[in-house]
Amino acid sequence: MDYFTAKTFTLPELKGISAKNVEEHLKLYQGYVKFSNYIVGKMKELSLDSEKNAYELAELQRRFAFEHDGMKNHEIYFSQFEGGPAPLAEGGLMDAIKKDYGSYDAFLARLKAIAMTRGIGWMMLYYCSETGHLLTQWVEEQHVGHLYGPKLILALDMWEHSYVYDYPTSEKKKYVEAFFENLNWEKVVERFGK
Ligand SMILES: [Fe+2]
Structure with a gap:
């Protein structure tokens, strides 16, 4: 079974x-x-x-x-792509972002920078309900470095197979930009849970 x-x-x-x-x-x-x-x-x-x-x-x-x-x-x-792209509305997640990163733009720049980490893995965003803070992480492969406890709310696949048909490896930044253009933030808010 x-x-x-x-x-x-x-x-x-x-x-x-x-x-x-x-x-x-x-x-x-x-x-x-x-x-x-x-x-x-x-x-x-x-x-x-x-x-x-x-x-x-x-x-x-x-x-x-x-x-x-x-x-x-x-x-x-x-x-995260289901339903089509949707911006992040004001509310609990936006408040947490402003508290931890100062502004939405600074937060997004941070996520994009982590996504550019060399190697195969994932740019991850977690929410820790115990401390009320957002936590970013680079997860190697699929499993090395996952944070235990905080909830995974956003996951960006940075394995080359995610964009190999569309961009050369030297242009993976374009894939990162495309990911955020297509992201339905409502899905992230749902997992954030507030
Ligand atoms: Fe993948």
């Missing part, structure tokens, strides 16, 4: 991110779902003789966060 099912997304036509790139990217997302299920199933099977299969079990367990978080990151990523 599968634990996880691939979600479908109702995506509008995006500006600066081609349908071809989105189509290929969705296939990669489905791969994370498939291999999350594969690891769960395989570990159950190998656990029937956990002593004999100790090495394989340990390696599968070690890779589980990569597949699982890869699945969850992409679900947030694609859902």
Whole structure:
């Protein structure tokens, strides 16, 4: 029995991110779902003789966060485009942004700068309800550096597969700009939860 099912997304036509790139990217997302299920199933099977299969079990367990978080990151990523682009309205999230970054423009510049981090990974924005602060993070691959506790509210995929059909790697800044042009901030506000 599968634990996880691939979600479908109702995506509008995006500006600066081609349908071809989105189509290929969705296939990669489905791969994370498939291999999350594969690891769960395989570990159950190998656990029937956990002593004999100790090495394989340990390696599968070690890779589980990569597949699982890869699945969850992409679900947030694609859902952020649903409904089409929408600006960030005044309210709780905007207030938190102004408190922590001074202005919306300064905040956006900070997010874009983090997105330009060298390497493969994600620019992440979290909200910590315990402290009332927004936290940014660069997550390596799919899973290394995720913050435990704060809620992930915005996820920008900076793996090259996100833009490989549209921009050369030296122009990934254009992809970052396109991402924010297409972002439906209402989805981010929903996850922020206030
Ligand atoms: Fe991706």
